[in-house]
Amino acid sequence: MNDTSPPSHDLSYQPRRLWQSQMLPVRNMQYHLRSWEPEQPNRDLPLLVLAHGWMDVAASWQFVVDAFSDAFTQGRRIVAHDWRGFGLSRPQVACDSYYFTDYLADLDMLLEQLSPDAPVDLVGHSMGGNISCSYAGARAERIRRFVNLEGFGMPETRASQAPSRLAQWMDELRAQRGGSMGLSPYDSVEAVAARLQKTNRRLPRDKALWLAHHWAAPDQQGLWHILGDASHKVTNPYLYRADEALACLAAITAPTLSVEASDDSLGQWYKGRYTLEQYHDRLKHIPQCETAVVQDAGHMLHHDQPEAVASLIEDFCAR
16 A cells, blocks of 8 residues: 655645555456545444545545544544546456446445455445445445435436437447547646536635546646546446336435435436436435435535535434
């Protein structure tokens, strides 16, 4: 394990807590893990695992980790991983599609190495929340407490959509092979930060600049590339089965906290095809589920209001 200090860039934001970086073997690749290790670990405290969302990286959790109280972090191990195809977790062989079940198996083997004998506290954002919902149902005994940050799932699908979905997937694979689905590079890290702020109007410039150094990396020509495989843009060939998702939710035994932002992300994405009301109906399948709302926040609520998110996680996991 190698100690990693904050980058020496002249940035306003300075992380409060230092992290360590390591690579772990997971299935057919090396997974990148970022951890915040206490000086004197308390093995009686559960490991806290933070799972990031789509086109994001483990470093995205730094602001929340910095906002945790000293009392909560004392003796507590906290880890965040880059999902396969994101950050520094890159498959050895290029792939043209990523599948949801791969993330489940990856998480299972990560936890087998990190906390083989004790259940963990699991926090997932967006895609990481959706993965964690399925995992918390399939491996209920491995999760002590579960916090889901805007991991809403997706609109229900019909079997009749399968032919067009498969055709779309194959069309996009062709387009990808032709180079039309790549991710454009940026001229500078400042341009990357501006891109992050364009996506999230609440993200302060100092945090955007700091995050840009972990969300992207320069090539030999000085162009900055997002640390996310463009293959993630390819449509999933498999339909989202709401009944299967509900079965996983019903199998969750861990006390669960569902957190959403005051901005209605679902309303913006799906234009009535899938609503917060429908999501709340799905939550009723979880045996023990509480809900909370973070005010003045959008989908990246852990960036917008890290103190509020940290407080919710801390209070829920410390009970």
